[in-house]
Amino acid sequence: MKFSKLNRALHRDLGYFCASLILAYCISGIALNHVDDWNPDFIINRDTVYFDQSMSRENIQRDDILKLAAMVGMPSFKVYDFPTPDQLKIYFDRATLHVYFHEKMGLYEGISRRPVFYQTNVLHRNSVRNWKWASDVFAALLILINLTGLIMLKGKYGIGGRGKWLILLGLIPPAVALMMQVSQA
Numbered sequence: 174m175k176f177s178k179l180n181r182a183l184h185r186d187l188g189y190f191c192a193s194l195i196l197a198y199c200i201s202g203i204a205l206n207h208v209d210d211w212n213p214d215f216i217i218n219r220d221t222v223y224f225d226q227s228m229s230r231e232n233i234q235r236d237d238i239l240k241l242a243a244m245v246g247m248p249s250f251k252v253y254d255f256p257t258p259d260q261l262k263i264y265f266d267r268a269t270l271h272v273y274f275h276e277k278m279g280l281y282e283g284i285s286r287r288p289v290f291y292q293t294n295v296l297h298r299n300s301v302r303n304w305k306w307a308s309d310v311f312a313a314l315l316i317l318i319n320l321t322g323l324i325m326l327k328g329k330y331g332i333g334g335r336g337k338w339l340i341l342l343g344l345i346p347p348a349v350a351l352m353m354q355v356s357q358a
Contacts (some may be wrong), residue, residue, distance in 0.1 A: 177325075184321035191314050194296075198311075201293035214291045220245065220281040228274050230255050238263055245270055245281040 204213030222244045228237065242250050242263060247270075253263045261272040268283035299305045323332050323340075330336070 180321050181325060184318060184325060187314055187318045187321070191311065191318065194311050195315075197293040198297055200289065201297035204290045204294060205297060212287070214287055214294055215284045216287050218281075218283045218285075222270075222279045222281060224277055224279070227277075228261070228272070230258055230261070230274070233261060241270060241272060241279060244279070245283075 201213075207213070222241075224241070224244070238250060238253055238261075241261075242248070242265070245268075247265045247268065249265075251264045251266065253261060256262055256271075259274045261274070263270040263272065265283075267285065268281065270279050270281045272279040295301060296304060296308075299308055323336070326332070326336065328334055332340070
């Protein structure tokens with residue numbers, strides 16, 4: 174088999190093999206780039222509830238806590254405590270309700286995993302045991318895909334023609350970013 178034909182087949186097949194992981198890492202990378210703008214792992218739901226009856230730490234009963242839980246759509250609770258004498262905090266699975274007795278109101282906060290982003294971020298952060306080895310193999314395959322792609326075309330469309338100029342243009346964004354980082358240090 175000719176080298177160019179083998180190179181094309183290798184490039185194509187490795188590209189197909191890595192396509193799902195490339196998408197997962199790209200989606201996760203975009204999410205992690207914007208971690209200061211939004212939480213890429215969790216959706217946080219907040220709500221304020223108001224109640225009419227007077228409550229205090231001394232007269233709180235289990236039924237009162239179940240009624241408060243029902244106000245935020247929770248059928249049961251895990252545990253509760255009193256962070257201060259005039260506050261009650263109720264803990265649920267992936268949620269809390271912080272009740273303020275004097276204000277007769279509560280602040281509910283529930284979290285749920287953000288679909289797709291949570292799972293891809295787990296991989297991207299290497300949070301899965303021994304995933305670093307799969308990640309290293311994936312990185313090596315990406316290098317191989319890159320190299321096989323660089324030498325695939327010949328002539329004016331290959332690396333000897335416009336390819337070398339496009340490679341140089343592709344170096345500009347990371348070079349500028351690094352220079353900006355060095356100048357800020």
